[in-house]
Amino acid sequence: MLRPARQPTEPAQMTLETLTAPRISTVASPSQKSNEWTAAQARALFELPFADLIFRAQTVHRAHFDANEVQMSTLLSIKTGGCPEDCGYCSQSSKFDTGLKATKLMALQEVIQAAAAAKAGGASRFCMGAAWREPKDRDIDVLCDMIREVKAQGLETCMTLGMLTERQAKRLAEAGLEYYNHNIDTGPEYYEKIVTTRTMQDRLDTLSHVRDAGMAVCCGGIVGMGETNDDRISMLVTLANLPKHPESVPINALMQVKGTPLGTSTPIEGFDFVRTVATARIMMPTSVVRLSAGREHMSEELQALCFLAGANSIFIGPKLLTTANPAKEKDDALWSKLGIRPMDV
Ligand code: SAM
Ligand code: DTB
Numbered sequence: 001m002l003r004p005a006r007q008p009t010e011p012a013q014m015t016l017e018t019l020t021a022p023r024i025s026t027v028a029s030p031s032q033k034s035n036e037w038t039a040a041q042a043r044a045l046f047e048l049p050f051a052d053l054i055f056r057a058q059t060v061h062r063a064h065f066d067a068n069e070v071q072m073s074t075l076l077s078i079k080t081g082g083c084p085e086d087c088g089y090c091s092q093s094s095k096f097d098t099g100l101k102a103t104k105l106m107a108l109q110e111v112i113q114a115a116a117a118a119k120a121g122g123a124s125r126f127c128m129g130a131a132w133r134e135p136k137d138r139d140i141d142v143l144c145d146m147i148r149e150v151k152a153q154g155l156e157t158c159m160t161l162g163m164l165t166e167r168q169a170k171r172l173a174e175a176g177l178e179y180y181n182h183n184i185d186t187g188p189e190y191y192e193k194i195v196t197t198r199t200m201q202d203r204l205d206t207l208s209h210v211r212d213a214g215m216a217v218c219c220g221g222i223v224g225m226g227e228t229n230d231d232r233i234s235m236l237v238t239l240a241n242l243p244k245h246p247e248s249v250p251i252n253a254l255m256q257v258k259g260t261p262l263g264t265s266t267p268i269e270g271f272d273f274v275r276t277v278a279t280a281r282i283m284m285p286t287s288v289v290r291l292s293a294g295r296e297h298m299s300e301e302l303q304a305l306c307f308l309a310g311a312n313s314i315f316i317g318p319k320l321l322t323t324a325n326p327a328k329e330k331d332d333a334l335w336s337k338l339g340i341r342p343m344d345v
């Protein structure tokens with residue numbers, strides 16, 4: 001019923017039920033875990049004929065979401081540049097000469113003003129990012145004030161501050177922080193080519209502190225860093241096999257930054273980007289999948305394919321953290337052409 005009649009290139013045993021087994025079987029049989037994806041299963045999805053992959057992603061998407069609703073967040077860099085980490089994609093690392101001016105932690109009042117502007121621009125969530133390896137304990141009080149003030153404006157809150165200790169995660173959660181963004185960036189096999197100053201395990205430890213503190217997890221990665229489709233699949237398997245699926249899964253297309261080691265890497269092919277989104281949608285059916293960095297360089301048609309593939313969250317506003325995002329007028333015109341509405345929260 002959910003399958004198209006003929007799927008000649010597909011392995012015989014790969015039915016919709018097996019390919020989406022984690023979610024569907026959880027309902028059918030409580031012993032089936034939603035986090036036991038193998039690379040072979042994920043690859044079988046990723047490599048489906050394009051129309052079959054999109055059909056499946058749409059089917060899964062529509063089983064869990066209104067397909068015309070997109071959640072909209074706005075980003076603010078509350079502490080820019082001067083970061084000691086060596087993430088090879090990042091404009092904010094002090095290891096690379098990107099010409100970015102480092103700042104101190106932003107004053108509370110400025111954050112409040114930016115949140116009000118984000119709300120007026122149509123965002124339902126406000127995501128505050130800091131170019132830190134990890135926050136210092138002495139910063140936590142003012143971060144908690146920021147959380148309280150942004151929430152007081154009727155916005156959901158998200159922060160991305162680097163690694164957190166158990167106690168720091170608890171304090172942010174107690175202040176009311178709803179989401180914490182901490183990406184795995186890429187698959188485990190490619191990871192050391194991108195970052196050497198923190199390990200994948202460091203990242204997983206922070207994610208478990210965030211979970212234990214009761215916050216929702218926003219965790220995804222970046223594509224277009226010279227990785228292969230197998231690395232992309234491996235990243236998705238790592239995400240989908242976390243003890244609980246992240247509530248939000250950002251798929252960033254690398255924003256190339258001059259002066260970084262990845263400033264001239266080969267961009268991801270558009271269809272492979274859409275395949276990554278669709279596979280994420282099928283593997284993590286109830287997660288919100290974010291068409292994250294990179295929209296600035298995507299055509300309207302490519303973005304529309306991503307929404308068809310199950311992306312249902314974006315950043316709005318003309319700036320991400322340090323790089324560009326589409327202007328409001330351009331985005332509003334696209335929502336109108338596609339009949340997209342903001343998701344109620
Ligand atoms: N410093 C903190 C950390 O790295 O954990 C938080 C801020 S960091 C900028 C947040 C995430 O943005 C990174 O983990 C990475 O996945 C993404 N990101 C950073 N630079 C990017 C770029 N040039 N293109 C796409 N995504 C990027
Ligand atoms: C995420 O996955 N993407 C956002 C957010 N989480 C913090 C950041 C994108 C940053 C793009 C590069 C920049 O603007 O500096």
Ligand code: SF4
Pocket residue numbers: 083084085086087090091092093130131132133162
């Ligand atoms: Fe620092 Fe975060 Fe950029 Fe890495 S991604 S260099 S940790 S700001």
